[in-house]
Each structure stands twice: as structure tokens, then as C-alpha cells.
Amino acid sequence: MEGWCPRVTQAACSAWFVEKKDPGDVECLTEILQRIGQAPARVVAQANSDAVHDRYALETDVARKMGIFGSPTFACGAEIFWGDDRLEDAVEWCKSH
Numbered sequence: 001m002e003g004w005c006p007r008v009t010q011a012a013c014s015a016w017f018v019e020k021k022d023p024g025d026v027e028c029l030t031e032i033l034q035r036i037g038q039a040p041a042r043v044v045a046q047a048n049s050d051a052v053h054d055r056y057a058l059e060t061d062v063a064r065k066m067g068i069f070g071s072p073t074f075a076c077g078a079e080i081f082w083g084d085d086r087l088e089d090a091v092e093w094c095k096s097h
Contacts, residue, residue, distance in 0.1 A: 007036040013072070017084050 011032045012023035021028045030040040046052060066075060074081040074090035076097065081090035 004036055004038060008032060008038070011036055013084070 015021040015023045015028055015032055023029055023032060029044075033040040033043050063073075066078070066080065068075065068080065070082070072082075072084055072087070074087060076090060076094035079090075079093055079097075081087070081093070
């Protein structure tokens with residue numbers, strides 16, 4: 001892994017919940033990736049690779065087995081936190097366990 005997942009996650013959540021933009025929209029995603037210093041064309045090509053698609057399917061299966069069916073959902077071990085308003089609770093719970 002390249003180590004920038006926390007930055008892109010924070011930027012995507014900010015775009016989604018604060019700026020009311022869809023981080024899945026190509027224009028918004030491009031802006032997010034540029035903002036965190038990543039090359040959008042490279043990242044999108046990697047995201048569309050077979051390896052990433054296979055990993056996505058695997059992680060989706062894990063989420064389904066945990067009972068996750070919507071977003072945003074935050075998990076720390078088996079503890080599940082639903083909704084953007086629970087992010088701070090999730091972070092505090094994870095720090096304390």
C-alpha cells in the first residue's frame with residue numbers, strides 16, 4: 001500500500017458530507033486526488049485493475065458477513081458504527097480498545 005488511504009478517505013468524506021459533491025464523480029475524484037498529491041490517471045487505472053476488483057469483491061463479502069449494508073459504516077474489529085455522526089465515537093472506541 002502507498003500510505004495515502006487516510007488522506008483520500010478524509011478528502012472524499014469532506015467532499016461528500018461538507019461540500020455535497022459525489023466523490024464517485026470523475027471530476028470530483030480527480031480534484032480529490034490532485035488535492036492529496038496523487039496522479040488521477042494512474043490511480044484510476046490501478047483502481048480498474050483485476051487485482052483491485054478481486055480485492056473489492058473479497059472485502060465486500062467480509063462486509064456482508066459482518067452485516068454491513070450501507071455507508072458510511074465504520075468498523076473496529078467486530079464493533080460497528082453507522083453513520084457520519086458516529087465517526088468520532090468510532091475513533092474514540094478504537095483508541096480505547
